[in-house]
């Protein structure tokens with residue numbers, strides 16, 4: 498017999514509050530009552546995978562079973578929204594290439610001891626950091642033709658273990674690569690050796706450019722030693738309430754140089770937040786001081 502599905506009313510009265518409270522406390526993600534249906538359908542997949550009867554049994558498993566720590570990882574994978582794309586919101590990549598990198602490289606010495614440092618915060622399954630890695634590699638190659646060095650380092654973080662695994666693997670269905678310009682596809686992607694699926698894989702030389710790590714924006718200490726020139730923090734803020742947005746950006750900015758650039762999603766607004774930032778362009782900010 499398939500597991501019985503609670504209606505959203507049943508879920509709201511029995512379990513929604515405890516799931517929602519956990520999501521907001523652990524991840525900062527708002528979970529208003531009108532999200533009950535969506536949350537239910539995401540968690541029902543876990544119910545089925547685990548062979549449980551219903552969401553109440555799942556709630557017990559998540560909060561009280563000996564395997565609850567392990568289950569938290571799957572729960573986080575289930576409740577986060579990981580929508581992303583190569584070259585998503587492309588104007589930002591043009592601005593990075595044409596304005597930010599030339600400006601910052603003029604302003605300070607970039608060398609092997611102090612490479613150009615970029616953080617892709619909330620990187621999902623890797624399309625965004627690989628877009629950045631292609632762009633920075635192209636820039637470095639261009640600089641080499643002028644006998645200049647442009648070493649860079651790229652950190653990519655997310656809370657979801659599942660998306661980090663896909664990001665590290667760098668394997669994508671061919672249908673996802675349309676936004677990548679043809680010359681970059683030829684240079685940085687290969688057909689995957691499993692020919693039964695229409696897949697491509699990012700070349701090792703590009704995969705090696707990125708350090709992928711698990712990081713929760715709600716942690717008081719991010720345990721990051723780097724000082725970044727640029728932070729891409731796009732399409733994550735929308736899930737947080739205003740005080741959480743302010744707190745998370747303040748923590749991120751601790752790891753950014755004065756004058757560093759912060760990119761947020763085009764549908765995200767940070768106006769009215771008390772932060773040391775000035776606007777430099779659409780959804781682009783620069784750290785003051």
Ligand SMILES: C[S@@+](CC[C@H](N)C(=O)[O-])C[C@H]1O[C@@H](n2cnc3c(N)ncnc32)[C@H](O)[C@@H]1O
Nearest residue numbers: 524577579580581619621656657713714731732
């Ligand atoms: C919609 S995706 C955005 C991906 C990419 N930045 C883009 O714009 O295409 C949001 C990502 O933020 C991550 N996320 C959500 N809450 C988080 C938290 N508290 N700490 C770290 N990552 C989080 C999710 O796992 C998800 O992969």
